[in-house]
Amino acid sequence: MKEFEVQNIQLTMGESKRPQQMAVYKSGSGGGFSQLVPWLYLVTEQAECVAEFSVPVKLTPDSTGSVLCQLYPTVAAEINELVITGFCC
Numbered sequence: 256m257k258e259f260e261v262q263n264i265q266l267t268m269g270e271s272k273r274p275q276q277m278a279v280y281k282s283g284s285g286g287g288f289s290q291l292v293p294w295l296y297l298v299t300e301q302a303e304c305v306a307e308f309s310v311p312v313k314l315t316p317d318s319t320g321s322v323l324c325q326l327y328p329t330v331a332a333e334i335n336e337l338v339i340t341g342f343c344c
Contacts, residue, residue: 263341264295270334273327275299276307296324297340299331315342 264279277297283290296308304312304324313323328340 261342263339266338268332268334268336268338272333273331273336273338276303278308293322295340296322297327297338298324299327301326 266277276299278293279295279297280291281294282288283292293308296304296310298304298307301312304310308322308324310322310324312325313321314325316323323342325340327338329336329338
């Protein structure tokens with residue numbers, strides 16, 4: 256199986272305001288939508304990582320099974336916001 260390294264993710268919110276918390280899922284070892292597993296949570300406050308998703312704040316992956324939880328990188332815009340989150344080795 257081929258592995259890929261994600262360097263950043265860009266999400267465009269469009270004509271609505273971004274959610275307070277957001278979850279990004281990836282396909283699991285079996286692939287496909289039936290095997291989706293949590294991969295990244297974006298939150299507005301650090302305490303939300305544990306309170307909403309039961310994971311600590313984690314900015315960089317330490318394994319392929321890591322679930323990251325990060326603060327949104329910018330203050331929320333009213334509409335048409337571009338959220339770019341990056342990952343480091």
